[in-house]
Amino acid sequence: MGPATGRSAAELRPGTALLLFATIILAWGVNWTVTKVLVVHVAPLWTAAIRTSVAAAGLLALLACLGTLVLPKRVDLPVVAAIGIFHMVAFSALMTAGLKYVPAGRSIVLGYTTPLWVAPGAWLLLKEAMPKMRVLGVLTGLAGLALMFNPLTFDWGNTAAIYGNVLLLLSALAWSVSILYVRAHRWISTPFQLVFWEALLAATILLALAFWFEGPPRIVWTRQIILGFGYSGLVGTALGFWAMAVVNRSLPATTTSLGILATPVVGIASSAFFLNEPIDLPLIVATTIILFGIALGSVPWASWTRSG
Numbered sequence: 001m002g003p004a005t006g007r008s009a010a011e012l013r014p015g016t017a018l019l020l021f022a023t024i025i026l027a028w029g030v031n032w033t034v035t036k037v038l039v040v041h042v043a044p045l046w047t048a049a050i051r052t053s054v055a056a057a058g059l060l061a062l063l064a065c066l067g068t069l070v071l072p073k074r075v076d077l078p079v080v081a082a083i084g085i086f087h088m089v090a091f092s093a094l095m096t097a098g099l100k101y102v103p104a105g106r107s108i109v110l111g112y113t114t115p116l117w118v119a120p121g122a123w124l125l126l127k128e129a130m131p132k133m134r135v136l137g138v139l140t141g142l143a144g145l146a147l148m149f150n151p152l153t154f155d156w157g158n159t160a161a162i163y164g165n166v167l168l169l170l171s172a173l174a175w176s177v178s179i180l181y182v183r184a185h186r187w188i189s190t191p192f193q194l195v196f197w198e199a200l201l202a203a204t205i206l207l208a209l210a211f212w213f214e215g216p217p218r219i220v221w222t223r224q225i226i227l228g229f230g231y232s233g234l235v236g237t238a239l240g241f242w243a244m245a246v247v248n249r250s251l252p253a254t255t256t257s258l259g260i261l262a263t264p265v266v267g268i269a270s271s272a273f274f275l276n277e278p279i280d281l282p283l284i285v286a287t288t289i290i291l292f293g294i295a296l297g298s299v300p301w302a303s304w305t306r307s308g
Helices: 014-041 044-066 074-099 104-111 114-125 132-148 159-184 191-214 223-250 253-259 262-275 281-298 301-307
Strands: none
Touching: 014 044, 014 074, 014 104, 014 223, 014 253, 014 262, 044 074, 044 191, 044 223, 074 104, 074 159, 074 191, 104 132, 104 159, 104 262, 104 281, 114 132, 114 159, 114 281, 132 281, 191 223, 223 253, 253 281, 262 281
């Protein structure tokens, strides 16, 4: 069969796009487990700085090979700063620091609560509609989040655990700020064309912060550490951004927004398999409620009703 008509060269057939999307979900889910291993041996800010530097180098090579490396336009500089600072610096640093104190499975669930903060933020700041189903979704997700901090299952006397959980929730909030700005931005260059510059900015800031707060790196470079940074920077970040850019052109937005919710499930499973982290009933129930709430808020129910 010849190429499908009406499909640009940058798009994939639905089956190929779904396979690539599943690969992204697997790569990103496992990436949290890999990062958990890295922070055991490397200080958190250095972990984030090195991973982002590797990602920036990988993105530079990838964009150069694809012939899509461009200098950002002046009007795109604010979005480069917003994503670089709030997502690649704040989210990455806070998430990595939180992982030092919190199991990877629980961490990824807290990190993926971002949509719960984006929805009310978009309503307040961007004047986006807040349908009843979205309100219900946010409330459902918050109920699941509250369940994760139930005094019967969460040790409120563990200062390190509290600190780590707070950092992870702050990382989700930082990510939500980035998403809100992206929604309001009027793009000139494509998001993927700007991702190298965002990573370069983030790597520069993270390296400075790592030197300032943690001093010179004290790393024993083992095969495991080298492979971990290679995977996290190249597969989990550089290739992940490229693949997601392609998938977003090839699949409906609802498919990607709901499908990405499988990432925490993969993260929990990989942490159990590779790190022997326990998967207890409270975590399963809370995760299910949170993801169900996010799914409720992500589905364009109004368009579904009209099409029906």
